[in-house]
Amino acid sequence: MALNVEMITFDCSEPAKLADWWAQQVEGETQELIPGEFIAVIRPDGPRLALIDWMMPELDGPGVCRAVRSLTKGFYVYILLLTAKQSSEDVVMGLKAGADDYLSKRSSAAQLVARLHTARRILGLEQALKSEVEDKRRQSLTDPLTGAHNRRYFDQHLQRDFKGAQRGGAPLSLLMLDIDHFKRINDRFGHPAVAMSHDLK
Secondary structure, eight states: OOOOEEEEEEEEESHHHHHHHHHHHSSSSSSEOOHHHHHOSSTTTSOOOOEEEOOOHOOOOOOHHHHHHHHHSSSSEEEEEEOOOHHHHHHHHHHHOOSSEEEHHHHHHHHHHHHHHHHHHHHHHHHHHHHHHHHHHHHHHBBBTTTBBBBBHHHHHHHHHHHHHHHHOOOOOOOOOOOHHHHHHHHHOOOOHHGGGGGGG
């Protein structure tokens, strides 16, 4: 599955050249932002893949990683940290700060492309997992025949709404409907007719 990933770059030694190269090599939009601008666009519909330079005047790469991780609740941004630092201590520091991968500026273009493909694959798996979990959650709260919300959904929301009404001092009403001889309708017209209850949910 193709991902619409927005590439983000920061103060690299030749940022314009790198951005142009990415636009030619990588599918998706390429945008160059300073740390403050990038952090401001961290949201569920924002960039999903970021290439971050370690050395920046406003905020260094590990600092950006920590800021991004504090903002990504319920969605994920894959961070590739680009730097000239080579020591194992620096690698550990970057990864502990929240980077997903670490690439030396001395690495070849082929290595960068390979890392980006890996990032895309991981993001694709993450999106597929989220979709599956959401589908399972939806199935657990709805009737498979009609699509109407089930007893579990009712219990969860009743407790939430009841507590909200208690805190705010607001009234809470509950309406129960019962159709006389509903079994006869089901026996005579079958499940397709019963599915009309979907419109009543």
